[in-house]
Amino acid sequence: MHGVQTLGDGQALIDTLTRTEGRRAVVVGAGYIGVEMAEALIQRGYDVTVVNRGKEPMSTLDPDMGRLVHEAMTGMGIEMVNDTEVTKILTGEDGRVSAVVTEEAEYPADVVILGVGVRPETELARAAGLPVGEYGGLLTDLAMRVRGHEDIWAGGDCVEVLDLVSGRQRHIALGTHANKHGQVIGSNVGGGYATFPGVVGTAVSKVCDLEIARTGLRERDALAAGLRFVAVTIESTSRAGYYPGAALMTVKMLAERRTGRLLGVQIVGREGAGKRVDVAAVALTAGMTVEQMTALDLGYAPPFSPVWDPILVAARKAVAAVRADAD
């Protein structure tokens, strides 16, 4: 049974795979780590079962978009079991895992990988009286000083950050944020000045040739933030339809009712899909409306995009939905 948080964890997993003869792998959890582990194992020739608590894999997406990931994973030969809780992990007489047990079934396993999420490790900080938020992460100001403590700085996976779209604190364990925190803290400690204004919640991942991306708010995030919205979904292609290698992608876009402000984008597709989410990340940061987005001057040439980039196609449909909603 393996977690995969550190380089050491990864090496231990490789050692187990090397010395284990059986080819049945069960992954518990279907978030970034879970689907990436499923990819790694299927590419090594394992029979892979992913056991997932949520309705669909990738709970960082809305379930309708997670459904696309589910279907693609099934198409890759990964067995995907959703909407179920693991109750027990069985161990054989040799002390090694033998099965993963859920409320409904038992999945024999030669190797089990846990990808069940992370929480900030802030026990020491809490014991020292430092402030933590709803998710247990340290609370800092925009210069990454721990709130109320002039001489203590914090960054990386142990802090909560401001979500610029919802206005709420979030905990996001991503290397790209940790790196920015380090740069900001270094500047400030060294007598310079820098801030980390917050995040819009961009993330991108892949499982085999399927690219999965999101930024901003899902439907449930928007509701929790008190926002009313319209949601649209479109299909488009990564290149002009007639160009060799054009690959399908699905784009879902949320826009605020009345104002038409962009609230979030989710993308599931093949090569060239994932990083398109960056356009929406910048638009979110700038507070653009979907109508403003329809005029964006995005790079066009047949090997790179249809004449209307998929993001623009989604924005146009969102404009129509905002208008219809106002009528």
Next chain:
Amino acid sequence: MHGVQTLGDGQALIDTLTRTEGRRAVVVGAGYIGVEMAEALIQRGYDVTVVNRGKEPMSTLDPDMGRLVHEAMTGMGIEMVNDTEVTKILTGEDGRVSAVVTEEAEYPADVVILGVGVRPETELARAAGLPVGEYGGLLTDLAMRVRGHEDIWAGGDCVEVLDLVSGRQRHIALGTHANKHGQVIGSNVGGGYATFPGVVGTAVSKVCDLEIARTGLRERDALAAGLRFVAVTIESTSRAGYYPGAALMTVKMLAERRTGRLLGVQIVGREGAGKRVDVAAVALTAGMTVEQMTALDLGYAPPFSPVWDPILVAARKAVAAVRADAD
């Protein structure tokens, strides 16, 4: 001798290639059309020479970035002749082209392709007294009405558009703009309301596996617009450095002196480089500074980007340059 403006031109070229035995092709011009034709011909097994008036190919880039395109084309086996004027195109007794003559040399040719740019065809409009701009394109208002003519609308390659970065009119013959014009005109003529606010000058192209992208102002555009700037260039990779398939890319960024406002980005690289320019296109539209850009929440995962996306690496260097310039 072939121009390549229309589908018919393309078919005529293919017909010529099919019935011509010789394998020597000369392309006149090294802009988008020129380099794309060079790609098509080299892939068909021709000996390709590109004869170019400019110092480097792709005059839509600054010459230091065009130099990278030059080197890559040479590496692909394309002969690149810069800084020269074509004085004559010779024809044999059979009436077919035989050579391209420049001030310095003569290049034997079995086929000659002209990729020497386009100009708006507005003769009829001018004869009718409609207003045209510096580049000969029709001038419209933001709703795409011809200026001073309530009932005449114009869009596509025959109009000039507002460059949102320089504040000047430009002529850009791109299908993506023409499509947006059509949508705006259709809305307005149909009793709705839409505008085309302008462009930031985004363009993306490729020659074999080299991707070439730009948005905003080149150095000479900025100077012509009365803007003072700092320019930085960085090298980075399309994926995390350790990830299979990580490919080098060079990013050049211009920022305004004092304000640090982003003015332009140019990218030359391999797969995954070109469409990264879209992030800069949105940032330009939003009027962001390079310092604001360093905090952008762009998608990160090792198959998609280094932990600092190349655009962010360039923005950080530009921030340092703006500061150093202010000192």
